[in-house]
Amino acid sequence: MDTVSSYIQSHRQAFEDDLSAMLRIASVSADSRQRAETRRAADWMVEQFKQLNLATELVETAGHPLVYAESPPVPGRPVALVYGHYDVQPPEPLDEWISPPFEPTVRSGNIYARGATDDKGQMLTHVKSAEGWIKSVGKLPIQVKFLIEGEEEVGSQHLAPFVKQNREKLACDTIVISDCGQFAPGVPAITYGLRGIAYFELRLRGPRQDLHSGTFGGAVTNPAGALVTLLSALKDKDGRIQVPGFYDDVVPLTERERDEFRALPATDAEFMQQVGVTDMWGEADFTSIERRWARPTCDINGLTSGYQGEGAKTVLPAKASAKFSFRLVPKQDPHKIGAALRKFLDERLPPGIQMELIDHHGAPGVVVPLDSPYIRAAAKAIEHGFGRAPVYIREGGSIPIVNTFTRELGADALLLGWGQNDDNTHSPNEKFSLDDYHRGTLASAHLWQELADTPPRQVLRGE
Amino acid sequence: MDTVSSYIQSHRQAFEDDLSAMLRIASVSADSRQRAETRRAADWMVEQFKQLNLATELVETAGHPLVYAESPPVPGRPVALVYGHYDVQPPEPLDEWISPPFEPTVRSGNIYARGATDDKGQMLTHVKSAEGWIKSVGKLPIQVKFLIEGEEEVGSQHLAPFVKQNREKLACDTIVISDCGQFAPGVPAITYGLRGIAYFELRLRGPRQDLHSGTFGGAVTNPAGALVTLLSALKDKDGRIQVPGFYDDVVPLTERERDEFRALPATDAEFMQQVGVTDMWGEADFTSIERRWARPTCDINGLTSGYQGEGAKTVLPAKASAKFSFRLVPKQDPHKIGAALRKFLDERLPPGIQMELIDHHGAPGVVVPLDSPYIRAAAKAIEHGFGRAPVYIREGGSIPIVNTFTRELGADALLLGWGQNDDNTHSPNEKFSLDDYHRGTLASAHLWQELADTPPRQVLRGE
Numbered sequence: 001m002d003t004v005s006s007y008i009q010s011h012r013q014a015f016e017d018d019l020s021a022m023l024r025i026a027s028v029s030a031d032s033r034q035r036a037e038t039r040r041a042a043d044w045m046v047e048q049f050k051q052l053n054l055a056t057e058l059v060e061t062a063g064h065p066l067v068y069a070e071s072p073p074v075p076g077r078p079v080a081l082v083y084g085h086y087d088v089q090p091p092e093p094l095d096e097w098i099s100p101p102f103e104p105t106v107r108s109g110n111i112y113a114r115g116a117t118d119d120k121g122q123m124l125t126h127v128k129s130a131e132g133w134i135k136s137v138g139k140l141p142i143q144v145k146f147l148i149e150g151e152e153e154v155g156s157q158h159l160a161p162f163v164k165q166n167r168e169k170l171a172c173d174t175i176v177i178s179d180c181g182q183f184a185p186g187v188p189a190i191t192y193g194l195r196g197i198a199y200f201e202l203r204l205r206g207p208r209q210d211l212h213s214g215t216f217g218g219a220v221t222n223p224a225g226a227l228v229t230l231l232s233a234l235k236d237k238d239g240r241i242q243v244p245g246f247y248d249d250v251v252p253l254t255e256r257e258r259d260e261f262r263a264l265p266a267t268d269a270e271f272m273q274q275v276g277v278t279d280m281w282g283e284a285d286f287t288s289i290e291r292r293w294a295r296p297t298c299d300i301n302g303l304t305s306g307y308q309g310e311g312a313k314t315v316l317p318a319k320a321s322a323k324f325s326f327r328l329v330p331k332q333d334p335h336k337i338g339a340a341l342r343k344f345l346d347e348r349l350p351p352g353i354q355m356e357l358i359d360h361h362g363a364p365g366v367v368v369p370l371d372s373p374y375i376r377a378a379a380k381a382i383e384h385g386f387g388r389a390p391v392y393i394r395e396g397g398s399i400p401i402v403n404t405f406t407r408e409l410g411a412d413a414l415l416l417g418w419g420q421n422d423d424n425t426h427s428p429n430e431k432f433s434l435d436d437y438h439r440g441t442l443a444s445a446h447l448w449q450e451l452a453d454t455p456p457r458q459v460l461r462g463e
Numbered sequence: 464m465d466t467v468s469s470y471i472q473s474h475r476q477a478f479e480d481d482l483s484a485m486l487r488i489a490s491v492s493a494d495s496r497q498r499a500e501t502r503r504a505a506d507w508m509v510e511q512f513k514q515l516n517l518a519t520e521l522v523e524t525a526g527h528p529l530v531y532a533e534s535p536p537v538p539g540r541p542v543a544l545v546y547g548h549y550d551v552q553p554p555e556p557l558d559e560w561i562s563p564p565f566e567p568t569v570r571s572g573n574i575y576a577r578g579a580t581d582d583k584g585q586m587l588t589h590v591k592s593a594e595g596w597i598k599s600v601g602k603l604p605i606q607v608k609f610l611i612e613g614e615e616e617v618g619s620q621h622l623a624p625f626v627k628q629n630r631e632k633l634a635c636d637t638i639v640i641s642d643c644g645q646f647a648p649g650v651p652a653i654t655y656g657l658r659g660i661a662y663f664e665l666r667l668r669g670p671r672q673d674l675h676s677g678t679f680g681g682a683v684t685n686p687a688g689a690l691v692t693l694l695s696a697l698k699d700k701d702g703r704i705q706v707p708g709f710y711d712d713v714v715p716l717t718e719r720e721r722d723e724f725r726a727l728p729a730t731d732a733e734f735m736q737q738v739g740v741t742d743m744w745g746e747a748d749f750t751s752i753e754r755r756w757a758r759p760t761c762d763i764n765g766l767t768s769g770y771q772g773e774g775a776k777t778v779l780p781a782k783a784s785a786k787f788s789f790r791l792v793p794k795q796d797p798h799k800i801g802a803a804l805r806k807f808l809d810e811r812l813p814p815g816i817q818m819e820l821i822d823h824h825g826a827p828g829v830v831v832p833l834d835s836p837y838i839r840a841a842a843k844a845i846e847h848g849f850g851r852a853p854v855y856i857r858e859g860g861s862i863p864i865v866n867t868f869t870r871e872l873g874a875d876a877l878l879l880g881w882g883q884n885d886d887n888t889h890s891p892n893e894k895f896s897l898d899d900y901h902r903g904t905l906a907s908a909h910l911w912q913e914l915a916d917t918p919p920r921q922v923l924r925g926e
Contacts (some may be wrong), residue, residue, distance in 0.1 A: 030774030089691035094674060125822040154774055166702060180754035181678075193572040195677060199775045207557060208739025213859025214658060217790050218702075218760035219734070219751045221744040224785075225698070225763050232695035235688070239681075240743055255475025271682070279814035281684040288682045297681035301778050309553055311493030311617050312662045312823040314788060314860075315764050315889050322687075323770060327680050397677025397777075426675040426778050430657075432617060443782050 004445050008129070012438055015110070015128045018048070019437065022086075022120050024106040025081035029064055029087035029154045038064050039141040041086040044298035045148050048127055054132050054146070061158035064150030068169075070143065071130065077142040078173035078374070078456045080448070081409070085152035085179070085402065086121030088115035089426045096428035102412055110431040118424040121432035121438065122178035123148065125418060131442035145172060152179075152401070155199075155361030160404045167408055173457045174296045174374040175405050176442065177445070180395045180417030183264060185433075188386040188443075190378060191415035193293065193394030194402060196328035196365035198337050199301075201358040202230065202345065203321040210306070221352040223320040224305040231322055232388035234298050239283040241298050241326070243344045249331040253294050261289045264391060274422055293394035295329045295422055323360075327396060334362025363400030370411045373460065377450035385443025397425075411457070416443070467908050469597035471591070475901055478591045479574070481511070482900065484630050485549075485583050486567040486576035492527055492550035492617045494580070501527050501613055508611050511590055515597050517609070523875060524621035527613030531632075533606065534593065540605040541636035541919045543836070543911070546864065547586025547926040548615035548642070551578035552889045559891035567842040571895040580886040584895035585641035586611065587904065588881060592907035604915035608635060615642075615864070618824025623867045628872055636920045637837040638868050639910070641903065643858045643880030648728060649898075651849040651906075654878035656756065656857030658863060659791035659828035661800050662764075663809065664821040665693065666784040673769070674779040675828045684815040687768040693808055694785055697761050702746040704789070706807045712794040716757050723751045727854060737885055754859035781875075786823075790859060797825025826900030831875045836923065840876045840913035848906025860888075874920070879906070 027041035028034040042058060042065045049056040052349070059066040064087060073079075091101035091114045099105035105416035111121070132133035133140045147170065149159045161172060183189040206223040207216075210327075235241055268280060268288055282291040291297070301324055306317030338359050349355050368375075370392060372453060382390045395415070402413050418440035422428045471478075478829045490504035491497040504519060505528045512519040512532035522529040526549060535544075553565035554577045567576035574584070589609070596603045610633065612622045626633060646652040669686040670679070679788070698704055726890035731743060731751055745754040754760070764787055769780030789800060801822050812818050833855060845853045858878070865876050881903035 030772070030776065032773065050924055088477040088772070090772055090774075092772060093673075093769065139525050151777075163622070189767055191909055197777070199675065199742055199777070201775070206740060209887070209892075211891040212860060213764055213788060214660065214790055215858065215884065215888065216738060216755060217762040217859060218754035218758055220738060221742075222762050224766050225694075227692040227766070228763065231688075231691040251578070275674055275679060275683060277669060277683050277815040278817070279684075280682055281814045282681050291681035292679060293682055299676045299680040299685050299779050300691065300768035300783075301771065301776060301781070302771050303687050303690070303766045303783060305767075306763065307553070307555065308765050308767040309493070309555060310495065311553075312664070312786060312788075313493065313553055313616075313889065314660070314662065315766060316762050319766070320763075320766060323775060325676060325775075335565040351744045352740040375554075395678065396680060397675060421678070425678065426776065427673040429672075446566045455731050 001446070001449055003136045004132045005442065008132040008441055008445060015441065016434060019111065019121055019124055020104045022124065023115055024102055024104045027087050027150065028090050029151050029357070034265040038087060042067050042150055045086055048180040049146065053129055059162065061162070066159065066162055068146065070145040071140045073143045074141065077359045078146065078454055079143045080174055080176050080451055081145045081147060081170055081172035082126045082176045083147050083405065084177070085119045085149045087150040087153050088118070089153050093428060099295045103202040105155055106434065108363040109435060110363055110433050112303050112340045112429055112431045114430050115430035116430050117419040118425045118430065119152065119179045121437055122418050125178060125440035126176065126444045129448065132441070132445045133448060141448050145170065156401045159401055163404050163408045169420050170245050172409060172411050174417065174451070175409070175411050176414040177399060177402065177413050178416050178418055179399055180397065181417055181419035181421055181423065182417055183391050183393050184266065185420060187265065188382045188388065188390045189393045189417060190375060190390045190393045191417055192368045192370055192392055194289060195398055196332060196334060196363045196397040197325055197400065198328060198334035198362040200341065201321060201359040201360060202227070203319065205319045205354045206352055207316065207318050209318045213314045213316040216316055220316070221350045222316055223353060224317050226353045227305065227322055230348055231300060231324065233348060241296065243337065243340045245340050246296070246337060249333065250296060250329055251331050253290060259289065261287065261436065264289065292396040294329055296329050296332060298324065300324045327398070328365050328369045330365040334365060335366060338362065358422065361400065363398055364403050366402045369414070372412060373454045374414055374451065377454045378416055378447060379410055381443045381447035381450045382416065384446040385439045436449040464909070464914055466599045468905065471780045471904055471908060478904065479897060482574065482584055482587055483567045485587065487682055488551050488577055489565045490613065491553050492614050493553055501550060505530050508549055510899050512609065515594055522625065524625070526621045529608065529622065529625055530611040533608040534603045536606045537604065541914050541917055542606045542608065543637055543639050543914055544608045544610060544633055545589045546794065546868065547641045548582045548613065549611055550613040551581065552616050556891060558771050560779045561646065561831045561892055567666035569897065572898060573896050575892055575894045577893050579895035580882040581888045581893065582615065582642045582880040582899055583883050587640060588900060588903035589639065589907045591904045592911065595904070595908045596911060604911050607911065608633060619864045620656055620700070622864055626867050626871045634874055635682065635872060635874050637914070638872070638874050638876040640789070640862060640865065640876050641879050641881055643860065643863055643878055644856050644882040644884055644886070645880055646856050647729065648883060650728065651851065651853045652856045652880060653838060653853045654858045654880055655827040655831045655833055655855055657878070658859050658861055659795060659797060659826045660788055660861040660863065661791060661797035662788040662823040663824040663906050664784060664786045664823060665690070666782065666819040666821070668782045668817045669815055669912060670779065672780050672781045676779040681830055683779070684813045685779055686816060687780050689813050689816045690768065690783040690785055694763060694787065696811060704759065706803045708803050709759070709800060712757060712796065713792055714794050717830040721753065724750065727752065757792055757858040759792050759795060761785045761787060771898065774826070791828050793828040793830045795827060797827060801825065824863065826861055827866050829865045835875060836917045837877055837914065840917045841879055841910060844910035844913045848902045864921055884911065890921050
C-alpha cells in the first residue's frame with residue numbers, strides 16, 4: 001500500500017493535468033449542438049483505460065456512448081463496479097461564470113469548471129487510484145470494473161437496457177459511486193439514501209400567436225396566467241403537495257434517523273449563509289436537513305413565456321411553459337405520480353388552452369442498509385484517505401441508475417462523495433477542491449485493499 | 464377637393480414606396496441597440512415634412528427625439544393637431560415572421576412589417592393627405608400641426624413634459640390620432656373610448672445563485688414558485704382582480720352602451736377563429752366585447768426563470784421575474800392601483816425572497832363625448848374615404864398620451880383607426896391593408912375640408 005500511496009503522492013500534478021484536460025471537453029449531453037464534444041469525452045475515457053491496459057470498450061447506444069473497462073479477475077476476492085458519468089449539465093447562465101465553464105481555472109485550491117465535481121473530478125479519483133496500483137504494484141488487488149456513461153444528466157435512458165442485457169459482464173459484489181458530497185469540509189461521509197425524481201415539462205398553448213394585450217386582454221385565457229394558476233395549485237401554503245395520492249407511499253423517517261440528523265455538525269445559520277438566503281422555508285414540521293434528504297418536494301426548474309427582453313411589451317403570449325420536478329423518497333413511484341399529476345392538471349385546465357405534459361425522466365429513491373462489510377471497508381478506506389471516519393448521511397439529489405444496479409445486479413451501492421455542498425453543482429462556477437481530489441484518490445486506492453480483505457458476497461451468504 | 468383626390472389617386476405607388484422606406488427602419492424604442500435606427504426614423508419624418516415646406520423641428524429629449532411640424536395658420540378655421548409615433552414594438556419572436564420584420568413585403572394586398580399598422584402606416588396617411596393638398600391646391604384648408612414621437616411603445620415619458628411646456632405652440636381645436644382599428648373589414652369606426660394601462664415588472668430573488676434542486680430543494684423558497692403563487696393570487700377563479708380597491712373607481716357600462724355593443728356585426732365564433740382559440744374566457748357576467756373594451760383586466764406579458772433550454776436541468780433558480788399589466792377603464796387611477804398592488808404583493812411575499820416591483824408606465828382610460836361637431840366632421844370624412852358611415856366603438860388598447868393632450872390642451876381626440884383587428888399589432892407578421900392605407904389618406908384629406916367647414920372651439924363656445 002505504501003508503494004501505491006507514494007505513486008499517488010508523486011503524481012499529483014499529472015493527475016491534475018488529466019482532470020483539466022477532461023474538463024476542457026464541453027460534454028453537455030442535453031445540448032444536441034455538443035454531440036461531438038460529448039463523444040470526445042467518451043473517447044478520452046477510453047484512452048485513460050487503455051493506458052492502464054484494461055480491457056476497454058466503447059459501447060454505442062442510440063444516444064451518447066457508454067465506456068466500459070475492467071481489470072483482470074482476482075479469484076476469491078470481491079468485484080467492485082465503479083459507475084460514473086462523463087457528461088455534464090448545461091453551463092447556462094454563462095454570464096454568471098467568473099472563468100468560462102470549459103476553461104478550468106484554479107483559484108484558492110479549487111478547480112473551477114462545469115463538471116469539476118459532477119462528475120468528472122470525482123469519477124477520475126477511481127481511475128487514478130487504479131493507475132496508482134497498476135503503475136506501482138503492477139495490478140489491482142481485486143477486480144475493478146468501470147462503467148462510465150454519457151447520459152446521466154439527461155435521464156440515463158440507454159444505460160438501464162445495457163445493464164439488463166449484461167448482467168454477467170457487470171456481475172459484482174459492490175457498486176462504487178462518487179457523485180455526491182462530504183457532509184462538510186473535513187467531515188467525509190457515506191451516503192446511505194438518495195431521493196428519486198420525476199421531471200416534467202408543461203407546455204400550454206392559447207391563441208394562434210401572440211396578441212396585443214390591450215385589444216384582446218380579458219376575452220381569452222392567457223396561457224401564462226393559466227400556467228401560474230396550475231403551478232401554484234401544486235402546493236398549499238404549508239408546502240404540502242396537492243396531487244392526490246402523492247404522499248401515499250412515503251416512508252416516514254424513524255426517530256433514530258431524526259436524532260442522528262440532529263446530531264450532525266450543522267446549523268441553519270450556516271446553511272443560509274452557504275446558499276445566500278435571508279430566510280428558510282419548507283414543509284411544516286420538518287427540519288431543514290429532513291426536508292432536503294428525506295422529504296419529497298416539488299420545485300419549478302424553469303419558466304418561459306411572452307416578452308422577456310428589455311423594457312415593456314404589451315403582449316398576450318400565445319404560449320407558456322414550465323420545467324418542474326418532484327424529488328421522491330424511497331417507495332414513491334415516479335410513474336404513479338406522473339399519472340396522478342396528468343389527471344390533476346387535466347382537471348384544472350382552463351377553457352381555450354391546450355396542454356402538453358412531457359415526462360422527461362423519473363427514478364425512485366434509494367436507501368442502502370448500513371450493516372454491510374463493504375460499508376465498513378469503505379469507512380476504513382475513507383479514514384485512510386481523509387484522516388477521519390465518515391458520518392452517515394442521506395442526500396437530496398438523485399442518482400437514478402442506482403435503483404437499476406441494485407435491481408439488476410443484486411448489489412448495493414457505496415455512495416462515497418468527495419464533493420462539498422458549496423461546489424455549485426448544476427450552477428455557475430462549479431468547482432472541486434484539488435485536495436479532495438487527491439484525498440479521494442488515496443481513499444479509493446485504500447478501498448481496493450480494504451475490499452480485498454473482505455469476503456465476496458457468496459462467502460458472506462455462506463454459499 | 465377633386466384636385467386633391469386626383470393627386471392622391473395618381474400617387475398611390477409613390478405613397479406605398481414611402482411607407483416601405485419608413486418600414487425598413489428598425490425603430491424599436493425599447494431596444495437600446497436600435498438607438499441609431501430609432502433616430503433615423505425621426506430624421507426620415509423631418510425630411511417628409513420639409514418636402515411639404517412645413518415649419519419643421521427635431522426636438523431632442525433625454526430619450527428618443529420628437530418631430531414637430533406645422534402648416535401656416537388659417538384664421539377663422541379650426542386647428543388640428545395630428546399625433547402619431549415613429550417607434551415600433553420589438554419584433555420578437557423572430558422565427559415566427561413569414562417575411563423579416565424590417566423587410567416590408569406585400570402579400571394579398573397587405574404590407575407586412577413591424578410598424579405597418581402601429582403606427583407608421585396609419586400615421587403616414589395624414590402626412591400624405593397633407594401632401595395631397597399642398598402639392599395640388601398649394602395649401603391646406605386649415606392649420607394642421609404634426610407631433611410625432613418615438614417613445615409611444617415605451618411609455619411616452621418625454622412627450623408629456625413637452626406638451627406641458629408648449630401649450631401655446633400645440634394649441635388646437637381637435638387632436639387627430641390614427642393608432643387603432645376599424646370595427647371590421649368594410650366597417651370603419653370612430654373610437655370614443657380607450658382603456659388605460661398600468662404595466663409592472665416583478666423581480667424576485669432567492670438564493671445567491673442557482674442551486675441544485677435535489678440537494679437543496681425543499682429547504683429554501685424557490686423564487687419561481689413564489690412568482691407563480693403571487694401572480695396566481697392576482698385573480699380569482701371568476702377572473703375578478705383581487706387587489707383591494709381595484710374596482711372602486713370603475714364606471715359601469717350604461718345599458719345603452721351594452722345594447723349598442725350587442726348590435727355590432729360580430730360573433731364570438733368569428734372572434735375565436737380570428738385569434739385562433741378553441742374557447743373564450745373572461746370576467747363573469749360580461750360579453751366578450753365588453754371584456755375587451757370596457758372592463759379592466761390583468762394579463763401576464765412575460766415570464767422568465769431558471770433553465771429554458773433544451774431538455775431537463777435540475778436547477779432551483781436564484782431568480783424569477785414577470786412582466787404583467789392591468790388594463791384600466793376611465794376613472795381608474797394607475798398610481799392608486801400601483802400602490803395597492805405593491806402592498807398586495809408585499810403582504811404575500813414568502814420568507815427568503817427579495818422583491819423588486821418596477822412600474823414601467825401607466826395611463827388612465829379615456830372616453831370622448833360623442834356629441835361634438837368634430838366627431839360629425841370626421842364621420843363625414845370617413846364616409847367619403849371608405850364609402851360608408853362609421854360605427855362608434857371603444858378599444859381595449861391604450862394611447863396613454865390622449866389623457867395628457869386632453870388635460871393640457873383642452874381638446875378632445877378624434878380616434879380614427881384605419882387598421883384591422885387581425886393586423887397582428889405587437890405580434891409577428893404585423894400587417895396593414897394597402898387599400899386601407901389609401902382609403903385612410905383620402906378620408907384624412909376630406910377631414911381637413913370638413914374641419915374647415917366647422918367653427919373653431921371659441922366660436923362653438925360663443926366666445
